[in-house]
Amino acid sequence: MKARRLLSTLLTSCALLLGASAAQAAYPDKPITMIVAYGAGGSTDVTARMLVPFIEKYLGGGARIVVMNRGGAGGEIGFAAIADAPPDGYTIGFINTPNVVTIPIERNARFTLDRLDPLVNIVDDPGVMTVHGDSPYKTVEDLVAQAKANPNTITVGSTGVGSDDHLGMLLLQRQTGARFTHVPFPGSAENYRSMLGRHTQVCGQNLGEGLRGKAGGDNIRILGVMSKERWSMAPDVPTFKELGHDFTMASLRGIGAPKGLPADVRSKLVEAVTKAANDPEFQSKARDTFQPLRILDSEAFTVELKQLDGEYRALWSEFPWLK
Incomplete structure (x- = not known):
């Protein structure tokens, strides 16, 4: 009887272990x-x-x-x-x-x-600031000059309050004394379309988004990138640091x-x-x-x-x- 009980216990333990292994191996089921x-x-x-x-x-x-x-x-x-x-x-x-x-x-x-x-x-x-190709603003300094002389006349879109796009804009304001009008969107696609449609003047976005737009034939201009160094796939885009604005985002x-x-x-x-x-x-x-x-x-x-x-x-x- 003791031998049978021991055998039964061993078989049950083995079954449980095999079952656990099978469940583990099944992820994701x-x-x-x-x-x-x-x-x-x-x-x-x-x-x-x-x-x-x-x-x-x-x-x-x-x-x-x-x-x-x-x-x-x-x-x-x-x-x-x-x-x-x-x-x-x-x-x-x-x-x-x-x-x-x-x-x-x-x-x-x-x-x-x-x-x-x-x-x-x-x-x-890294973050960038992008404008429509027909925008009068050719450089970051053009934006800064307008936003200092005429505060809150330039709208800058972002992917929301506290996003990298928003904080990049605020850091530029902080260093230059310029004042922009922030326009938050629920996502980068909506933000980008608004700039393309000229509803907002500047699109605060990421470099990859801007480069995909350019590669797709969109008429846009990337004014600067908020990285430590220029990116190899966008060697013509200057860093904000090069332009005298020492911050990254x-x-x-x-x-x-x-x-x-x-x-x-x-x-x-x-x-x-x-x-x-x-x-x-x-x-x-x-x-x-x-x-x-x-x-x-x-x-x-x-x-x-x-x-x-x-x-x-x-x-x-x-x-x-x-x-």
Whole structure:
């Protein structure tokens, strides 16, 4: 009897272990939602839809990822949707700086940075100021001169209060004494279309977005880039620092998840996203669509976000950008 009970216990234990292994190996056994906190057609959306097939490839097992656009409130709606999701690996999404950092600083937001788990950063896209090709403003100094002589007569579009586009405009104001009129949009596509339609005079955007527009035949002029150095694929675009405005501004865009993922699921996601981002075919597509890649692992991505949090809190204490 004791032998039979022991055998039964061993068989049950083996069955449980096999069952656990099978469940573990099955992830993902249903579609994964990838949330983009901005509208369709914008820069983050372009990156997400380009990256998804490669993540599916490296997850294997017929994995399927569905991109869901949850734009609004400068990204808050989408970031909150990621943070609020069950931490089971079936909801991930892009988290964008500075918005994911600045929103909880400037208001009582629906999410906090510590409720998000940074997995892998993909893109580091510097800010630019872009005007219509027929605009009378040929240089950044033209904009500054007009905005100093006639305050608030130049409209500058952005992807929301506290976005890199908005903060870049504010830093330029701070250094020059110019005064612009800020026009926030729910996403970069709407912001860009407004400038193309001449509803707003300047589009605060990212370099990749502007270069894709130029490559597509849009009649635009990129006045300057907010990076430390000129980018090799846009050698004719001067940096703001070269023009006498010593500041930088950029948008990190990486994959995040709700905090608390099971260790095995997190490991599988990180591995798949990392391999996807380093896939030569994806990297070729990224170059073709002017996406400045900067792949950071979880630890480096987290460190960078914490560093930005400290910098933006210091900036907020000096001049709050939300009024």
